[in-house]
Amino acid sequence: MHIVDGALSAPVLIAGAALTAGGIALGLRQMTLERIPAAGVLSAAFFVASLIHVAVGPSSVHLILNGLAGLILGWTAFPALFVALLLQAVFFGFGGITVLGVNTLNIALPAVLVGLALRPLIAAGGPRAAALWGAVGGAGAIALTTLFVAAALVFSGDAFVPAAKLVFLAHVPVMVIEAAISAAAVVLIKRVKPDLFAGAPAVAAV
Amino acid sequence: MKRILLSTLVAGALCAPLPALAHKVIASVYPSGAMIEGEVGFSDGTMGVNVPVLVSGPDGKVLATLTSDDEGFFTYTPTQAVALTFRADLGAGHVATASMAQDEVARIVGKGAAPTAAPAAAAPDTATSAAPDTAAAAGATSPSAQGATPPSAQGATLNAAERDAVAEMLRDELRPLRKEIAAYREKNDLQAILGGIGYIIGLFGVGFYVAARRRLAQAAS
Numbered sequence: 001m002h003i004v005d006g007a008l009s010a011p012v013l014i015a016g017a018a019l020t021a022g023g024i025a026l027g028l029r030q031m032t033l034e035r036i037p038a039a040g041v042l043s044a045a046f047f048v049a050s051l052i053h054v055a056v057g058p059s060s061v062h063l064i065l066n067g068l069a070g071l072i073l074g075w076t077a078f079p080a081l082f083v084a085l086l087l088q089a090v091f092f093g094f095g096g097i098t099v100l101g102v103n104t105l106n107i108a109l110p111a112v113l114v115g116l117a118l119r120p121l122i123a124a125g126g127p128r129a130a131a132l133w134g135a136v137g138g139a140g141a142i143a144l145t146t147l148f149v150a151a152a153l154v155f156s157g158d159a160f161v162p163a164a165k166l167v168f169l170a171h172v173p174v175m176v177i178e179a180a181i182s183a184a185a186v187v188l189i190k191r192v193k194p195d196l197f198a199g200a201p202a203v204a205a206v
Numbered sequence: 207m208k209r210i211l212l213s214t215l216v217a218g219a220l221c222a223p224l225p226a227l228a229h230k231v232i233a234s235v236y237p238s239g240a241m242i243e244g245e246v247g248f249s250d251g252t253m254g255v256n257v258p259v260l261v262s263g264p265d266g267k268v269l270a271t272l273t274s275d276d277e278g279f280f281t282y283t284p285t286q287a288v289a290l291t292f293r294a295d296l297g298a299g300h301v302a303t304a305s306m307a308q309d310e311v312a313r314i315v316g317k318g319a320a321p322t323a324a325p326a327a328a329a330p331d332t333a334t335s336a337a338p339d340t341a342a343a344a345g346a347t348s349p350s351a352q353g354a355t356p357p358s359a360q361g362a363t364l365n366a367a368e369r370d371a372v373a374e375m376l377r378d379e380l381r382p383l384r385k386e387i388a389a390y391r392e393k394n395d396l397q398a399i400l401g402g403i404g405y406i407i408g409l410f411g412v413g414f415y416v417a418a419r420r421r422l423a424q425a426a427s
Contacts, residue, residue, distance in 0.1 A: 004301055004302070031413065031417065032417070033414070033417045033418060033421055036410055036413050036414045036417060037410070037414070039410060039413075040406060040407060040409075040410030040411075040413075043406050043410065044403050044406045044407065047399075047402055047403065047406060048399060048403065051399060083406060083409055083410075084402075084406065087402045087405055087406065088402070091398050091401070091402050092398065
């Protein structure tokens with residue numbers, strides 16, 4: 001999921017960095033006082049979760065939790081995930097500095113899309129609906145991320161179908177796990193702090 | 207959500223000791239006599255089998271395409287004294303590069319061209335850690351790094367073939383160590399993880415401060 005330095009061509013890197021800068025600006029503008037703690041917690045959760053490799057069958061995967069971040073944070077997921085990715089690149093050499101923009105885009109944009117699409121549904125529905133949409137969001141964000149990663153590779157010269165298949169298949173277990181975690185988290189938040197979903201993210205005033 | 211995070215962490219901690227295929231690719235190259243030997247593998251110590259490795263010069267032109275063997279090793283015999291870049295591509299964004307500086311390649315090329323003429327001069331450019339041992343094995347005769355005295359002038363020193371054999375042996379002996387060091391370098395220790403979490407908390411604390419100040423200023427005006 002973290003593309004490393006040197007795997008992508010320059011136009012892809014520049015486009016990724018530019019789009020990420022836009023996303024971060026948008027996210028920071030919506031980062032209200034109330035949302036900062038949630039952003040910090042999700043940033044830290046992503047930072048730790050993607051360091052822990054869980055063996056699944058012959059290979060191993062790590063959680064990403066971007067669906068959950070998007071559902072809770074909306075556009076604010078961009079700065080939150082960017083910070084975590086930056087620290088991972090600096091501390092552990094996961095990804096790299098030049099690909100930071102593309103990696104942030106690949107992980108945060110699906111989060112935002114999932115958040116925009118599903119937040120109203122979660123806010124409006126009952127616990128059962130919330131669990132369902134949470135699961136859809138968790139799995140959907142990963143699926144979108146794999147597609148974005150494959151697309152980034154394709155624009156750098158790889159063939160799309162094998163690249164996409166490889167990344168997508170490797171993350172099917174992650175999707176299942178993330179769906180379960182997101183569903184559980186969404187139900188829990190619905191119960192203890194429903195206003196986290198109530199505020200419309202796209203129009204939050206600063 | 208706290209409970210979820212906690213259980214995720216616990217589950218992760220339980221699974222952490224299992225051998226896991228980390229997704230980070232590492233490659234390294236080092237001189238091996240008249241050849242350049244390299245290896246490619248994953249950061250947890252498993253090797254990259256049958257991985258295509260592209261060798262390119264300083265201008266980015268591809269000089270050769272190699273394939274790693276079933277232990278992740280590949281060899282390349284340089285013909286020109288130019289800086290070389292080795293790029294292993296395992297697909298799906300898994301790429302690793304390793305490079306060798308021009309002077310190092312030049313020494314290897316020199317050795318390949320005249321293997322018998324200057325065996326002593328070539329000794330230091332075998333794997334760096336092997337060089338002192340080779341020199342020690344050569345006995346207390348004149349320092350081999352000078353290369354001025356031909357081996358035949360010293361009765362007790364090793365001849366070129368023996369020297370190469372010793373170097374080869376040492377390389378084999380050092381290989382597991384090198385692998386272990388490479389894996390160790392990629393290890394994530396708890397301190398770094400905790401440090402990262404600290405950074406995140408601190409950064410968002412600063413954000414909180416800025417946002418709070420802005421709100422206070424708004425309230426005051």
